[in-house]
Amino acid sequence: MSNHPPQNLTVATTGASGAIFLRHFLQIVERDRRIQTVNFIASDSALRVLAEELGLRGRSNLISQILGSSIRASGGRSPRKIQLQSNDDIGANVASGSYPADAMVVIPCSVGTLARIAHGDASHLIERAADVSLKEKRPLVLCVRETPLNKIHIRNMYRAADAGATVFPLIPAFYYRPASLDQMAREFAYRVLAHLGLPQPPAFRWKG
Numbered sequence: 607m608s609n610h611p612p613q614n615l616t617v618a619t620t621g622a623s624g625a626i627f628l629r630h631f632l633q634i635v636e637r638d639r640r641i642q643t644v645n646f647i648a649s650d651s652a653l654r655v656l657a658e659e660l661g662l663r664g665r666s667n668l669i670s671q672i673l674g675s676s677i678r679a680s681g682g683r684s685p686r687k688i689q690l691q692s693n694d695d696i697g698a699n700v701a702s703g704s705y706p707a708d709a710m711v712v713i714p715c716s717v718g719t720l721a722r723i724a725h726g727d728a729s730h731l732i733e734r735a736a737d738v739s740l741k742e743k744r745p746l747v748l749c750v751r752e753t754p755l756n757k758i759h760i761r762n763m764y765r766a767a768d769a770g771a772t773v774f775p776l777i778p779a780f781y782y783r784p785a786s787l788d789q790m791a792r793e794f795a796y797r798v799l800a801h802l803g804l805p806q807p808p809a810f811r812w813k814g
């Protein structure tokens with residue numbers, strides 16, 4: 607990992623459960639002034655889960671819909687830092703190693719997307735950008751969510767980790783006694799960002 611905090615992040619979301627974790631992750635990223643650029647990609651299945659779990663409707667104003675109340679709190683100003691990229695556009699910026707992306711996070715990451723990344727199937731932008739992250743030795747964090755796990759999932763997590771990805775399962779902590787689902791999702795996002803070299807001051811810290 608380079609010694610400067612990532613300024614250019616790729617964030618992808620897929621059809622696994624846990625849309626609230628994505629919402630808080632994007633809200634924090636949008637506020638963090640160290641991060642200049644975010645390229646955001648959603649798979650078709652992610653749209654289905656976003657509809658089920660957050661009540662979102664379609665792709666129009668997708669980023670504002672995901673950011674939800676935090677964008678309303680900022681006076682409805684549309685987020686400029688976060689750029690939506692089409693998962694079908696394998697010619698988008700993040701499809702090339704020459705584009706200066708610093709790190710990529712897939713949150714939540716379905717076991718289908720995990721399988722495609724682990725096997726180098728780069729036919730859509732999410733998997734291609736992940737493939738590029740691995741070949742360029744850039745941090746790739748996969749917030750995999752499924753339960754229970756079968757041996758295929760476990761083998762694919764091993765393959766991805768062996769190729770350089772961080773498997774960061776979407777498993778929250780409980781020792782800080784979260785008061786709400788929102789706090790749980792926020793603390794999880796803080797942990798992912800700290801892992802990437804972007805520590806978040808409000809994060810809970812265990813003092814022993």
Ligand SMILES: Cc1cc2nc3c(=O)[nH]c(=O)nc-3n(C[C@H](O)[C@H](O)[C@H](O)COP(=O)(O)O)c2cc1C
Pocket residue numbers: 619620621622623649650651652654655658715716717718719720751752753
């Ligand atoms: C409401 C809902 C919840 C789902 N939850 C999960 C999940 O937690 N993990 C998972 O791997 N797949 C889950 N799926 C299934 C995936 O969406 C499905 O396998 C899809 O093909 C994944 O596509 P993608 O990897 O291109 O996003 C869920 C589907 C729906 C509709």
